[in-house]
Amino acid sequence: MPLEIVRNDITKMTVDAIVNAANESLLGGGGVDGAIHYVAGPELLAECKTLGGCKTGKAKITGGYNLPAKYVIHTVGPIYEDGKHGEKALLESCYRESLALAKVHNCETVAFPLISSGVYGYPKDQALKVAIDVISDFLLENEMKVYIVIFDKAAYKISEKLFSDIAEYIDDNYVDEHTDYRRESMRMNVPMQASIGLFEADLCECKAMLSDDDLDAKLKQIDESFSQMLLRKIDEKGMTDAECYKKANIDRKLFSKIRSDVHYKPSKPTAIAFAISLELTLSETEDMLKKARFALSHSNKFDIIIEYFISKGNYNIFEINEALFAFDQSLLGA
Numbered sequence: 456m457p458l459e460i461v462r463n464d465i466t467k468m469t470v471d472a473i474v475n476a477a478n479e480s481l482l483g484g485g486g487v488d489g490a491i492h493y494v495a496g497p498e499l500l501a502e503c504k505t506l507g508g509c510k511t512g513k514a515k516i517t518g519g520y521n522l523p524a525k526y527v528i529h530t531v532g533p534i535y536e537d538g539k540h541g542e543k544a545l546l547e548s549c550y551r552e553s554l555a556l557a558k559v560h561n562c563e564t565v566a567f568p569l570i571s572s573g574v575y576g577y578p579k580d581q582a583l584k585v586a587i588d589v590i591s592d593f594l595l596e597n598e599m600k601v602y603i604v605i606f607d608k609a610a611y612k613i614s615e616k617l618f619s620d621i622a623e624y625i626d627d628n629y630v631d632e633h634t635d636y637r638r639e640s641m642r643m644n645v646p647m648q649a650s651i652g653l654f655e656a657d658l659c660e661c662k663a664m665l666s667d668d669d670l671d672a673k674l675k676q677i678d679e680s681f682s683q684m685l686l687r688k689i690d691e692k693g694m695t696d697a698e699c700y701k702k703a704n705i706d707r708k709l710f711s712k713i714r715s716d717v718h719y720k721p722s723k724p725t726a727i728a729f730a731i732s733l734e735l736t737l738s739e740t741e742d743m744l745k746k747a748r749f750a751l752s753h754s755n756k757f758d759i760i761i762e763y764f765i766s767k768g769n770y771n772i773f774e775i776n777e778a779l780f781a782f783d784q785s786l787l788g789a
């Protein structure tokens with residue numbers, strides 16, 4: 456998963472570079488700036504003193520010293536006033552400049568805090584959206600693993616409206632593990648045998664409607680593997696492989712494994728991430744999951760949240776991950 460949102464203390468992240476939300480003096484401060492200087496030790500300040508400060512929206516790099524990270528990229532976010540003083544453009548520039556510096560220094564892994572969302576007052580949900588948008592654009596063209604490190608849960612909140620919508624959807628659809636579908640179908644007076652009969656009747660009817668070639672294609676699809684279905688769907692959608700796996704927030708290595716092994720069995724979150732990337736309908740998603748021997752289940756909050764977004768036609772994997780994070784579920788992607 457090239458972009459991952461994690462809850463952690465950034466000074467603990469073992470990555471090539473961590474980004475510091477500094478001020479223009481680069482001489483330390485509170486918040487994440489204070490934490491980074493505290494762990495890195497006095498040598499960090501000594502190097503910062505040689506840099507001659509940093510303009511808002513720009514970034515400079517130093518060693519990591521006692522931090523587990525090799526480098527610290529210091530960037531200065533905008534002080535938020537009302538959103539009408541160019542704050543968003545300056546914040547976007549912080550992420551862009553920091554990523555460019557990381558790339559020049561051959562960093563393969565980078566961790567960002569939510570720049571400007573503390574002392575500088577940038578609304579946290581807007582700060583997160585800026586971070587996700589700029590980083591995911593960068594990742595469409597570059598190979599890197601990027602973490603957005605959330606220090607406190609409050610920093611990572613989806614809008615109240617979206618949260619309550621999803622909570623309501625979960626309430627309406629969630630059945631606990633003890634509900635047995637057989638029992639449920641008995642309650643609906645549809646004995647299992649009859650439902651199989653219904654399925655066969657549908658199959659005969661659908662055969663009658665299809666031409667011979669369509670029928671051949673359909674029958675061929677019945678025994679195609681997950682990987683074959685994925686590649687077929689990518690072609691049908693007119694996507695390139697890269698567009699598909701980037702949009703699924705899946706890294707290239709995993710995709711090439713799936714592509715080269717016709718019997719590859721992905722994890723459920725990976726299979727769902729591809730369904731989201733291909734913008735499949737709910738029934739197409741179920742078909743694709745079935746190829747990997749999975750199904751969306753109403754006794755699983757993760758699945759219900761996915762079903763919520765697909766039913767709303769919202770395939771933005773980062774918004775879906777924000778919602779999954781808010782409901783303490785694992786995130787989409789490998």
Ligand code: APR
Binds near residue numbers: 488
């Ligand atoms: N790890 C990860 N994130 C952290 C940590 C940490 N150890 N400590 C704080 N944060 C988070 C905060 O919760 C906030 O969401 O970092 C985000 C940025 O908050 P600040 O550190 O206050 O940075 P910012 O809002 O950009 O203000 C910068 O504050 O510390 C001073 O010298 C700094 O003057 C500058 C100003």
